[in-house]
Amino acid sequence: MSCxxxxxxxARGMCSRCWQRHPDRPFIQGDTLAARLDETPSWxxxxxxxLAARYCPGRACSAITALGRLLEDNEPNHPQTVxxxxxxxxxxxxxxxRALENYFTEHGLAMPTDQPERLAAxxxxxxxxxxxxxxxxxxxxxxDHLLRARERARVAGTRPRSDQTIEVALATMRDLANFLxxxxxxxxxxxxxxxxxxxxxxxxxxxxxxxxxxxxxxFRFARSRRLLLVDPSSNLSARESQAFRGRTLTRDQxxxxxxxxxxxxxxxxxxxxxxxxxxxxxxxxxxxxxLRCSDADSQHHTLQLGKRPHPVPLDPATWSxxxxxxxxxxxxxxxxxxxxxxxxxxxxRAAASTAYLSHVLDDCGYPPRTIRSTxxxxxxxxxxxxxxxxxxxxxxxxxLIYLADHVDPDRLPNP
Numbered sequence: 461m462s463c464x465x466x467x468x469x470x471a472r473g474m475c476s477r478c479w480q481r482h483p484d485r486p487f488i489q490g491d492t493l494a495a496r497l498d499e500t501p502s503w504x505x506x507x508x509x510x511l512a513a514r515y516c517p518g519r520a521c522s523a524i525t526a527l528g529r530l531l532e533d534n535e536p537n538h539p540q541t542v543x544x545x546x547x548x549x550x551x552x553x554x555x556x557x558r559a560l561e562n563y564f565t566e567h568g569l570a571m572p573t574d575q576p577e578r579l580a581a582x583x584x585x586x587x588x589x590x591x592x593x594x595x596x597x598x599x600x601x602x603x604d605h606l607l608r609a610r611e612r613a614r615v616a617g618t619r620p621r622s623d624q625t626i627e628v629a630l631a632t633m634r635d636l637a638n639f640l641x642x643x644x645x646x647x648x649x650x651x652x653x654x655x656x657x658x659x660x661x662x663x664x665x666x667x668x669x670x671x672x673x674x675x676x677x678x679f680r681f682a683r684s685r686r687l688l689l690v691d692p693s694s695n696l697s698a699r700e701s702q703a704f705r706g707r708t709l710t711r712d713q714x715x716x717x718x719x720x721x722x723x724x725x726x727x728x729x730x731x732x733x734x735x736x737x738x739x740x741x742x743x744x745x746x747x748x749x750x751l752r753c754s755d756a757d758s759q760h761h762t763l764q765l766g767k768r769p770h771p772v773p774l775d776p777a778t779w780s781x782x783x784x785x786x787x788x789x790x791x792x793x794x795x796x797x798x799x800x801x802x803x804x805x806x807x808x809r810a811a812a813s814t815a816y817l818s819h820v821l822d823d824c825g826y827p828p829r830t831i832r833s834t835x836x837x838x839x840x841x842x843x844x845x846x847x848x849x850x851x852x853x854x855x856x857x858x859x860l861i862y863l864a865d866h867v868d869p870d871r872l873p874n875p
Contacts, residue, residue, distance in 0.1 A: 480517065481517060482517060485518075485521050486512040486521055487509075487512060489508075489521050490508030493524060493528045496532070499537070501539075501542075503539060503564075506567075507527075507563055510559070511523055511524065513795070514794070514795070515559075515807060523555065523559060526546070527546070527556060527560075533545075539560075539564045547573065547575070551579060555807075558807070559807060562807070562808045580623035583627050584603055584630055587627065587631055587634045588603060588634075590638070591634050591638070592638065592641040594641070595640065598682060599637065601681075602630075602682075603626070603630055609621070628670075633674065633678060636660055639660050643659075649682060649687050650689070652688070656692065657675060657692045658696065672693060675693045676693050679691040679692065679694075704833070704837065704862045706829065706830065707833070708833055708834040717824060718777070721781060722777050722780070729781070729787075729788040730820050731820050731824065732781045732784065733748065733781050733782060733784075733799070733800070734748050735831060736777065736778045736781045738831040738832040738835065739835060740775060740835065741765070741835070742832055742836050742852060743832065744766070744828075744832060749811050750766070750811050751763070751765070751798065751799045753789075753797055753798070755799075760773075761773065761774050761779050766853065767853040768851065769850070769851075782799075785800070786799065792806045794806040794807070796809055797809060798812065800812045800816075800817075802816055833862070836852075836859075841862070845862075845863055
């Protein structure tokens with residue numbers, strides 16, 4: 461007995477509840493599966509160890525049970541074949557398939573699946589299906605044109621469009637088609653004029669430049685396919701000021717956030733780390749999301765952030781927050797090399813999702829971009845923008861955007 465219960469599990473001397481939590485369950489179930497198979501794959505014992513180290517006993521046993529059904533279905537048990545058969549239909553390929561993919565690719569037994577490509581294809585199709593029927597075929601052809609152009613860019617060695625860029629372009633075309641169909645009563649692309657495009661761009665003024673870029677690409681494609689005679693976007697202008705127009709925090713707000721992240725024990729370690737790196741060191745969400753444990757130098761208290769040319773020295777407050785985050789990661793008993801590990805990534809090696817980082821600061825009331833912009837505005841207006849760009853690994857023109865259009869009178873020479 462382990463817990464004092466009088467009821468005993470058959471042949472194990474434990475109650476059912478203790479047996480369900482026993483760490484030897486996955487190994488016993490793996491040995492039972494191996495004895496039941498006519499030919500045991502060479503990778504099966506190590507995979508059971510892999511599951512037991514990353515999942516609780518119940519979840520590891522569920523994965524072994526599902527794996528046993530695959531290995532006993534009279535199909536080839538080659539790692540690549542097993543990986544493909546383990547995938548579930550839908551947007552998620554399943555926890556077993558993810559574990560198999562991580563294990564096989566880590567040990568060089570199989571190639572990664574095309575799950576990201578499937579998800580991207582589903583996202584593109586959902587945007588196309590949301591377009592009214594009369595306007596849908598042209599946008600579907602435009603999507604195929606973007607994919608072919610991406611393949612040509614890959615062959616040529618240039619910069620191909622990412623899946624996100626293509627999805628943003630199709631989302632813009634979806635919004636335009638719905639606007640034309642419902643508001644302007646247009647059911648044919650050939651009937652669109654410049655007034656329709658101007659009315660659509662005015663619905664979201666801040667996205668005018670981005671939307672107009674996509675519209676020009678589409679109408680050039682449409683003209684080449686003889687879907688219309690005149691490009692209605694050719695004479696439209698997307699000029700806008702390149703100056704920084706975002707929000708920044710006051711000093712009192714910065715002090716409140718610093719106090720929250722350094723003294724409040726109820727704050728999640730991920731929120732404190734993302735906030736402190738953005739507030740004091742101008743770290744972007746991408747730099748923090750891809751931060752690995754090997755990037756931290758405990759001897760010199762420095763951190764390698766993204767593509768910055770030199771390690772970033774950390775102040776004692778930020779280093780303490782980093783220690784708390786690493787301790788939280790250690791309690792999860794994960795082998796994921798990243799500093800920020802979530803429930804969905806602790807069993808693998810992938811970084812946290814972009815969506816997780818975009819909402820990790822929701823409790824403090826300010827988005828990561830606002831906090832980082834506050835730091836960049838202060839540094840650029842205090843120091844030389846070129847030095848800031850060099851330290852952050854930025855383009856000099858990107859740093860100049862944060863340069864204010866006024867001069868601090870205290871820094872002027874004394875007349």
